[in-house]
Amino acid sequence: DIQMTQSPSTLSLSVGDSVTITCRASESLGYWLAWYQQKPGKAPKLLIYKASTLASGVPSRFSGSGSGTHFTLTISSLQPDDSATYYCQQYLNYPITFGQGTRLEI
Amino acid sequence: EVQLVESGGSLVKPGGSLRLSCAASGFSFTGHYMNWVRQAPGRGLEWVASISSRSDYIYYADSVRGRFTVSRDNANSSLFLQMNSLRAEDTSVYYCVRMWGGVGSLYYLDLWGQGTLVTVSS
Numbered sequence: 001d002i003q004m005t006q007s008p009s010t011l012s013l014s015v016g017d018s019v020t021i022t023c024r025a026s027e028s029l030g031y032w033l034a035w036y037q038q039k040p041g042k043a044p045k046l047l048i049y050k051a052s053t054l055a056s057g058v059p060s061r062f063s064g065s066g067s068g069t070h071f072t073l074t075i076s077s078l079q080p081d082d083s084a085t086y087y088c089q090q091y092l093n094y095p096i097t098f099g100q101g102t103r104l105e106i
Numbered sequence: 107e108v109q110l111v112e113s114g115g116s117l118v119k120p121g122g123s124l125r126l127s128c129a130a131s132g133f134s135f136t137g138h139y140m141n142w143v144r145q146a147p148g149r150g151l152e153w154v155a156s157i158s159s160r161s162d163y164i165y166y167a168d169s170v171r172g173r174f175t176v177s178r179d180n181a182n183s184s185l186f187l188q189m190n191s192l193r194a195e196d197t198s199v200y201y202c203v204r205m206w207g208g209v210g211s212l213y214y215l216d217l218w219g220q221g222t223l224v225t226v227s228s
Contacts, residue, residue, distance in 0.1 A: 034214035034215070036215075038151075043220055043221055044151065049213075049214040050214075089151075089215070091214055094156070095153055096156070096215075098152070101150045101151075
């Protein structure tokens with residue numbers, strides 16, 4: 001199974017700051033990586049797929065980059081609504097695996 | 107409206123069984139692999155199972171293989187998860203999730219239901 005490791009586990013930042021969350025895979029994924037945002041009590045929401053493609057309706061403050069085993073999610077000009085847990089997910093092979101999550105507090 | 111609505115979650119005793127359902131609407135159900143993903147209280151996301159559009163390809167997580175069975179009814183745009191021999195560690199919110207409809211068998215998860223809670227406890 002492909003192991004996904006996110007860092008950091010938690011973050012506390014201020015409105016207007018920027019943040020970068022890292023996701024590392026135990027083997028090369030090419031570009032087959034997605035990012036999700038989950039707010040408390042809600043279902044996850046797709047943010048980015050194919051490592052850097054923004055999902056429909058996602059603000060341009062969100063961006064993704066990387067390939068192979070190293071990926072990043074960057075959020076610029078943080079807003080209070082960005083408070084959430086963020087997960088990376090590989091879709092190179094079954095079983096589908098997720099990172100453990102990064103909790104972001106604004 | 108494009109949506110997935112799960113139902114069937116409840117409190118069940120260890121060793122018991124439960125069947126979850128998911129009703130899809132607003133999109134072509136037959137064009138997508140469908141999935142179950144779960145989340146234990148306060149924990150991260152765990153993929154459970156995937157089923158192809160014609161039910162000819164089915165994949166399970168090791169943690170549920172042999173106990174859970176995923177199925178679908180394309181005529182009624184419904185997805186199911188039959189859960190047997192339930193354990194305390196199966197306690198989770200179970201999400202019905204659509205996979206993007208490409209020609210392959212594995213893509214990102216682009217539409218999530220609101221989830222249904224399964225609690226396994228005596």
